[in-house]
Amino acid sequence: MIAMGGRFCYRCGISEDEGGPLIDGLCQVCFRKENPVLLMEDEINTELCQNCGSYKKRGVWVDPGTYELDELVFEVADSALTENLRLDERIKHVAIVSPEEVETTEELPVGEARVSFEAVSWHIEHFPAIITYEVRVKARLHELQRELHDEKKRVTVYVRQTVCPRCQKFLGGYFEAILQVRAEDRPLSEEERKGVEKLVEEKVDEIMRKDRMGFIQDTIEKEEGLDFYMGSTSSARKLAQAIRERFGGSISEAYELVGQDRQTSREVYRTSVSVRLPKFRKGDIVADGKGNIYEVEEVSGRGMSLRNLSTRRIEHLDWKTLRREKVDEVEYEEREAMVTSSTPVDVQFMDMESYETFELGRPDSGLKEGEIYRLIKVGSRYYVRERKE
Numbered sequence: 001m002i003a004m005g006g007r008f009c010y011r012c013g014i015s016e017d018e019g020g021p022l023i024d025g026l027c028q029v030c031f032r033k034e035n036p037v038l039l040m041e042d043e044i045n046t047e048l049c050q051n052c053g054s055y056k057k058r059g060v061w062v063d064p065g066t067y068e069l070d071e072l073v074f075e076v077a078d079s080a081l082t083e084n085l086r087l088d089e090r091i092k093h094v095a096i097v098s099p100e101e102v103e104t105t106e107e108l109p110v111g112e113a114r115v116s117f118e119a120v121s122w123h124i125e126h127f128p129a130i131i132t133y134e135v136r137v138k139a140r141l142h143e144l145q146r147e148l149h150d151e152k153k154r155v156t157v158y159v160r161q162t163v164c165p166r167c168q169k170f171l172g173g174y175f176e177a178i179l180q181v182r183a184e185d186r187p188l189s190e191e192e193r194k195g196v197e198k199l200v201e202e203k204v205d206e207i208m209r210k211d212r213m214g215f216i217q218d219t220i221e222k223e224e225g226l227d228f229y230m231g232s233t234s235s236a237r238k239l240a241q242a243i244r245e246r247f248g249g250s251i252s253e254a255y256e257l258v259g260q261d262r263q264t265s266r267e268v269y270r271t272s273v274s275v276r277l278p279k280f281r282k283g284d285i286v287a288d289g290k291g292n293i294y295e296v297e298e299v300s301g302r303g304m305s306l307r308n309l310s311t312r313r314i315e316h317l318d319w320k321t322l323r324r325e326k327v328d329e330v331e332y333e334e335r336e337a338m339v340t341s342s343t344p345v346d347v348q349f350m351d352m353e354s355y356e357t358f359e360l361g362r363p364d365s366g367l368k369e370g371e372i373y374r375l376i377k378v379g380s381r382y383y384v385r386e387r388k389e
């Protein structure tokens, strides 16, 4: 018998009637065999940092989504697998979906693929961790295809340990900037040291999510304050701003020539970022330019709350106003005295140490006879600070 005018697959010889329609001279089965879509390697090698758990994603080191070691190994391997997925170049759109979705996919436009992967065996107790995946793809390369490509492949991912460039620098003692925290005209108090350290700890975690070099290399306690050795200058600046926002004060920067880069022969500078906290603290007695006497109730990034010791009223002043009003420390003596008599016009006190008596004109309301008060003496004037508990 002679098949007149019929066409045949040039590879397997099947007639177009039986195995067609032919695509580029191939039957349906031979077309799919000659044009596989899943082109990835059987083995993939990848690394994770043993110090911080980060790994490379499209050439960039990124922090992991989890620090739980088993999950982390799978996260790294999944990422390497996805990145190393190679399909025929005629595939223009790929979606990674669940194995169930690939299973039930029966139709796709030309140039589209659905890929799933599933870990089928693994050894992750030690490094290199080895995870074998089954990768499955369904795809359409040609409009004349009766059935989609449906290919499966086992791919093994080896996850090895390394130290990322950031951690190499960190472990090597590298730092780029020093953040100095000081207070104006006095050492940093114990309370401020604790507060600053806590704030820095919280803030640096936040910064490092965006700036991997933003680490603290070292913290040095000094008599006058704290020094933080920072992996990046921008991190030092951000911390300085956060400290100023919380505690008030001013920020300044200085640069120190530390050497020359051997490769570029450019001069290398180290930045010192200094935050100087205000000299005032809660409980300080201050005066403004007009001679009003205040007790400092609160110091913050915005300004201070001051209690006017004549009117007892609290005033909130920002730093600009405080400077303009020339608010500054004032010399004073502290006394304890008992109210011995009071009239609407004046109050008589007796000093508890010297038993001297003195009068205070235009008294505060609420002073009670027989009670002992703490007074402030500025020059020759007395001010009531508070009742003695």
Ligand SMILES: [Zn+2]
Pocket (backbone or CB within 6 Å): 009, 010, 011, 012, 013, 014, 019, 026, 027, 028, 029, 030, 031
């Ligand atoms: Zn064929």
Ligand SMILES: [Zn+2]
Pocket (backbone or CB within 6 Å): 049, 050, 051, 052, 053, 054, 163, 164, 165, 166, 167, 168
């Ligand atoms: Zn690392």
